Amino acid sequence: MEKLKFEFLVKSAEDGKTNIMAITTITTSDDRVFKIPAEMQPASLHEQLINTPTYTKIKNTLKRRHQTRKVWINVTEDLAGIYMDDDGNMQFKDYFLEEIPPTNPTAGISEESLSKVLEKLSATKKNCEYPNLKKIAEKFVLEKFSAKNSNANQWMTIFESECDRFDICKDEEKIEVLRLFLEKSCLDWYSSMLIKLSLASEWGKWKENFCGTYANKGWAASRYAISFRYKTGSLLDYALKKERLLLEIRKSIDTGTLIDLIAEGLPHYIADRIDREKVVNTEELYSEIRKLEHLVSRKTIDRKNVSASYSKEKETFGKKKPCKICEKENRGTRYHTEATCWFKNQKSEKEIKHVNNNELEWELNDMDPKNL
Template identity: 55%
Template sequence: MEKLKFEFTVKSSTEDPKTNIIAITSITTPDDRCFILPDQLQPMRYHAKLTTTAGYQKIKATLQKRGQARKVWISLAGDILQQYKDEDGNIICNDYLLEEMSTAQDTTPTPNITEETLSRILEKFTEKKTEDKPQDYGIRNLRKVSEKFVIEKLTGKNSNVPQWMDIFENECSRLGVERDIEKIEIFRLFLEDSCIDWYGSMLIKYTLDSEWRTWKQNFCETYANKGWTGIRYAISYKYIKGSLLEYALKKERLLSETNKSIDTPTLIDLIAVGLPNFVSDSIDREKLNQTEDIFKEIRGLEHLVNKKNSEKKSTTTTTYIENKSKAKNSDHKPCSICEKKNKSNRYHPESLCWFRNKADDQQNKEYIRHVNNSGLEIELNTKDPKNL
């Protein structure tokens, strides 16, 4: 059983730059000959047999973040060794001859170039590299880096602040923002509303030279949602109108924000119960293994919702036209009381006419006054004038 040294590196996938994969970048023999693997052969899907070894399992548990790398010796049995070494001793990978990396330095003096000239060239090259390499992140560079972050901004109302922090730190690692002061400075660009006031207070208390861990812990303790409002909203969120797919995608995001480790069957069930019954009853639950499956089913059922909305709109339109036609054909005449008052083109029942009600009130007042006067006269006539 022979052994080879493999260099494993966590890097971005060529198919999806946001996805991290473990790749083999080089293979070294026991006599220190190093061979480079081409990019297309580096992903572990081309090294299925190697993934079964104990050495790879240790590497998989060790490498967690992008940019991390390890070199490890792995003993290879005959069937695995044939994948990396042919019968002639050449280092290969799936029958592809690997290129050996040269480590020897050419020490032959260059003719026609004096030592002084070579020194000046090296000084200029060093100065050029120093100018090109930023010594620190300025505000302009920070904004450029922040534009590459795939993350939403914090308003203090985000449902899962610790989960947002994990995504933020992963994005920092992906884009090379490693120092604490850089994380603290770029963190400010993702804050809105009351979070900006919180940042100002933290800046006064701890300054930029403090540890990023302190800022992270303080923010999570301040804005972490420890109640049930966000969870209640995510679970009870239901389809009302619009696109079924838009509803399903938002429901998935809300549930994932409240619980990152939610299992797929539960996620699918919660999305389905928020759909209208006639839509969810049209989906075969046994065929749903991933959330993509229910999204696919929902896209094929959009016509059910569109049809129902069209029928409802058509019914409403028909009812409006019928009512309008009835009103037009009915014997609808203007109020005669208003016409007498020169208030023409007023259509309402005469019993509800304002002018008629006013006239009735006036008549009632006159009748009451007349009755009162008559009663008083009778009373005076019946009394003895001597008693007056």
């Protein structure tokens, strides 16, 4: 029994308000497609077809406008008499249906154009196989690593998670991307590893060597993070930096301990204004800190005013004055105190010597020669 494929379409009626079921094309078993004219497309004109069980299923399937389905239907003697003549030609109501020529995707395209299309497809495939790692690395949410980073293990964990996020799974690709996130002396380490292991080595060996080289096994970073305190500037900037330092040394630190350590580094007159019972997370702590920024800002302004006033007084009263003794002695303009002036000391010695000589002369004149 021969089969025909009918294409059903839900489209608008002539009034544009209601939907009707239409049959647009008929396809034979040898893939020849015949078009049904628009005036013959309404399913109501195909009485023998709409009485089949297949049409009932189609009607239940297509509910919205522009939906379409193509289904095969067995051609009974009644259907064959409607859609085919004795010679096998496709028809409907004594109207021969127009055959739609098969579409050839390369028809009308020159060999040169087709060659360019194939080259582009080949280049696209090549790019998919060898992605631009530098462009992908620019999207990483990760700081570059230097010897100053306090937690190499934690940094490596974030690096691997970013690689997974951008589907960088091959060992060689991870090793290449790692170089883009190293700086300063860490690049020397990378060059040494490249000589010893090469790019074709296992990523696990690179990771193990990296963590073993840069893992911080001392207590310096912990001491610095815990003892880090507010000095000047923004309170919020201090709090955010201390949180980062604490999380770098221990990512699993609980929220309560984190809040206590941040608050401990605040000035006491600031921390005492924050209700500890109401702060249950760092976001609330930061909100309270922002409300108190004006206190340190005012203190900074007062300190600046005092410093400026002191500088002005120092400039006014602290200027060195030329020595008057040197000016009287015509010794030039010299800046030192009169008490330390060398010429003053010399003058005093001359005056003392002159006075002493005069007294001695007067005493000799008054003495009785008999007593000599």
